[in-house]
Amino acid sequence: MRVMVPLANGFEEIEALTIVDVLRRAGIEVETVGIVGSVIQGAHGVKVMTDKRLMEVRADQYDAIVLPGGSGYKNLARSSILMKMLKEFNARNKVIGAICAAPAILAKEGLLDDKRATIYPGMEKQLSYPRGNRVVVDGNIVTSQAPGTAMELSLALVKKLLGDKAMQKLKRELVVE
Numbered sequence: 001m002r003v004m005v006p007l008a009n010g011f012e013e014i015e016a017l018t019i020v021d022v023l024r025r026a027g028i029e030v031e032t033v034g035i036v037g038s039v040i041q042g043a044h045g046v047k048v049m050t051d052k053r054l055m056e057v058r059a060d061q062y063d064a065i066v067l068p069g070g071s072g073y074k075n076l077a078r079s080s081i082l083m084k085m086l087k088e089f090n091a092r093n094k095v096i097g098a099i100c101a102a103p104a105i106l107a108k109e110g111l112l113d114d115k116r117a118t119i120y121p122g123m124e125k126q127l128s129y130p131r132g133n134r135v136v137v138d139g140n141i142v143t144s145q146a147p148g149t150a151m152e153l154s155l156a157l158v159k160k161l162l163g164d165k166a167m168q169k170l171k172r173e174l175v176v177e
Contacts, residue, residue, distance in 0.1 A: 001161055002061065002063050003062060003065065004030075004062045004064070004066070005032050005065075007032055007034055009072055009075055010072030011042050011043065012069045012070030012072070012100055015068040015069055016068035018150035019157070023161075026166055027162075028158070032048065032051050035082065036075075038052075054079065054082060059084075062089075064095035064160075064161060065085065065086065065097070066157065067096075067097065067099070067102035069099050070100060070101070073100070077105045083109055087109060090140065095142065095161060096140060097142040097144075099149065100145065100147065101120045103117050103118065104127075107126050115129065115139060118132065118136040120146055142157055144156075151174075
């Protein structure tokens with residue numbers, strides 16, 4: 001199991017790093033992929049050296065992709081290569097995760113036209129079927145609202161990718177709930 005977490009300048013650190021950490025703890029191979037380079041600065045000044053750059057990867061190398069939010073979501077959306085990858089993932093029914101403002105990218109690309117989803121509070125008008133839930137799973141799409149829901153999103157992704165047993169085990173190890 002291999003997951004891509006694309007990063008662009010302005011990414012929300014809590015979201016991106018929680019996703020990477022939790023999925024790796026579950027035994028999932030996660031690669032951070034820089035959109036325009038290999039050193040990406042988050043919304044709060046944290047610099048991250050990515051595992052790879054977007055120009056070095058292909059969609060068929062991954063089982064899932066998870067988009068962090070923060071102001072970096074606009075920078076992710078500017079990448080035509082990433083938008084093409086998202087459409088490939090969706091066409092193959094691969095898991096796509098998005099948190100905070102990032103579900104707006106999926107909506108803009110038409111990937112949420114027939115899906116229930118959630119987004120950062122106040123941005124609901126960008127979704128066809130918005131839900132107020134903290135995390136929403138609809139088919140291959142997993143969405144979440146904000147930095148405070150990063151752990152819940154990460155656990156929902158573990159459940160989607162590895163099953164409930166793996167997710168419950170991880171929840172116990174992390175002392176969640």
